[in-house]
Amino acid sequence: MTNEHPYPPAFRSGDLVSVSGRLGVSEAGALVPGGFDAECPQAFANLEAALRSVGATRADVVKVVVYLTDIADRDGLNRVYEEFFAEPRPARTCVGVASLPYGGVVEVEALARVRDV
Template sequence: MTRQIVSTDKAPSAIGAYSQAVRAGDTVYLSGAIPLVPETMELVSTDVRTQIVQVFDNLEAVCTAAGGSFEQVVKLNVYLTDLSDFPLVNEVMAERFSEPYPARAAVEVSALPRGVSVEVEGVMYLG
């Protein structure tokens, strides 16, 4: 099986030694997305809901670049610096995803890159 790197300028470029996503066969592994504006690489806002929306915008751009969509996302891991923001994640996901929803985990962490409030990574199956 070959690995194919997925990259798009519609999502923030990597800020470390990783790819935006890697496709292995029919599975695409989406790297953690944080709420940076792709064109400026700056934080979209300090408002948590706005950050969550930007994260899903960024993830959707990578899904599209990989030839898929949110309909094919099978697993998400959500990292929040304050788990009380989790209802906002549910609101945004209900706006962006359709049932059946992907499997998901949510974890509170002490800090995230660039001081953001949320990061989301996932797996998409294109088969």
Template structure:
């Protein structure tokens, strides 16, 4: 598996940040073992790292889109989401997907707005 992609993990344009889909993979590109909740937690950790790479953080996120290969995992996604984001949480969409890269079961992407203080 190659970790090289023709796009960045996150892209900042002014105060807007778009984070490309983050899977539950390690730095080597391997899916973390442990099923949906482990992959989901890793995907959000990867989202966090992508945000930080462009000077943003969790509190800057305004919208998240989650792709699940089984929408029955939505309640597990909600648990991880509630632990990851403090109130007020960003808007979120959850979409069923037939398949995801590398055989993943969850992928998350985000849109953030960074406000200069």
């Protein structure tokens, strides 16, 4: 798997941040072993890294979209989501899909708003 893509991990325009879909891949660019239970927390860690790359944090996130290849993993997603985001948690959509890039089982994208303090 290559990490070369024609788009950035995150893009900031003013106070708006859009994070491209994050898979459960390691820094080496390969899916972490262990299926959903390993990929899901890694995907959220990758989301956080993408947010930081443009000066945002998880607290700035207002909307998350999660794609699952097995919608039965939704309960596991909810556990990771609750651990990752503090109250009040951002809005979220969960979508079942037939497949994801590189054979991943979960992909996370987000929209954030960075407020000047």
